[in-house]
Amino acid sequence: MPDQLLRVTGATAGYRGVPVVREVDIAVGASEIALVVGPNGAGKSTFVKAVIGELPLMSGRIEFNGKDVSGWGEERRAAGGIGYVPQTRDVFPTLSVIDNLEVGGFRLSPKECKQAIAQMFERFPALERLRHRKARQLSGGERKMLAIARALMADPKVLILDEPTAGLAPRIAHEVLEDLVVGLAKLGRGILLIEQRVTLASAVASHVTVLVDGRVSYAARGDEFRAVPDVSALFFGSGEAAERSSWSAARGPA
Template sequence: MSALSVRDLVAAYEPDLPILRGVSFTVHPGELVALLGPNGAGKSTLVKAIAGTAPILSGTVQLSDVPIEALPVHEKLARGLGFVPQTENVFTSLSVGENLQLAADRLPKSERQKQIAQVEARFPDLIKHRHHRAGALSGGQRQMLAIGRALIGAPSVLMLDEPSAGLSPRVVGEVFAALQTLNRAGVTIVLVEQNVRAALAIASRALILVEGRIAHEGVPSALLGDDTVADLYLGRKGHVSA
């Protein structure tokens, strides 16, 4: 069984201008796969297309071997696909508690409190801020809240789009440590990142998307050891070069 399987995915915002030009990859249960690549390669479009917020022209997406590409966003969520978009991933005017409550509203009533309690147990620091507005949190706390919201409903696959954006190196370390803990607890993760070095440090495998296609794929040590790949896409200092 695969956790997530994408085949020949073509996605476009305008019909004659494909951004993803036939993307295929498989994520196995328990993996943490880093999705890397230059600016504009289509990384965000890829996770959005899988999540249902960017238009798919053709191709298939399977979650635990079940086709989901034609399902509406809320159905994908209900089937265990979690997504933390890069922006607007929390309601800034609502409190931390209200943000979690709102994420739980789509669940059957009997499960809501249990799911919220599980997230609270995972992120005890968040709970200290339960009554604070999400907009008043630090960048790292806000990202934890966004991840917490996505974990409500216990997704089998969690996709995140650049969770380290705008965070200090210390806080990036905290967020990535949280992702690693989640992954070790059994959550399969697809992590879009510009912060290549940090992503490769926790990834079991990496995909490099270039101009709408998977150009390279491998375990971090192999990609870093391939001079051409490292020079072109991983950067000597661990940054993606455009």
């Protein structure tokens, strides 16, 4: 499917030969927000590490923009257009705002980098006012804004956001999801969003995947997920009772 920017098929990954996530399928299209939720220890972080290339796949396949990138390293995936904003340690604290952006655009030519910084300041005017401030001196919301702007410097087609609202006040968390994340998707980027705040995040999601014990226990369109009366049952139900909607059946691997 040409509109699928990122397609993960049967991904199994883990540490020292022991799989933590098994047979995970997820697809992210342009302008879509693919939400991954699950209880603590479900394997969300391991899954993200596998997608960005920090952790090799034990089996399965990752396609990006129609190419098999399963064997690509982290730097190559980043340079190729997979942006990543970690949950913590998402900026370089001892570098200024503008230096953080410059590192984010390291692969660009000096001219392109300058233009990209100007675009970021246009999109995030608050950052321009703080351009010479060290990242460690920013508030939680400003810091997350910088982290996203830093990731956008390379103009990624897909942006992976690992719990972007973690540690933020509810109002700021709402702003990050409603304004920032939705705004980025509207510009044509595919967003792979990992979140703990299920209700808040599912409100903006195009589709939702629930990971439990390293496996996909449920996958559905955003509207289908929002209609589920008791979401907690999806989190704490057994993996064997995996439920798949008409959407996931249609989008799953052939």
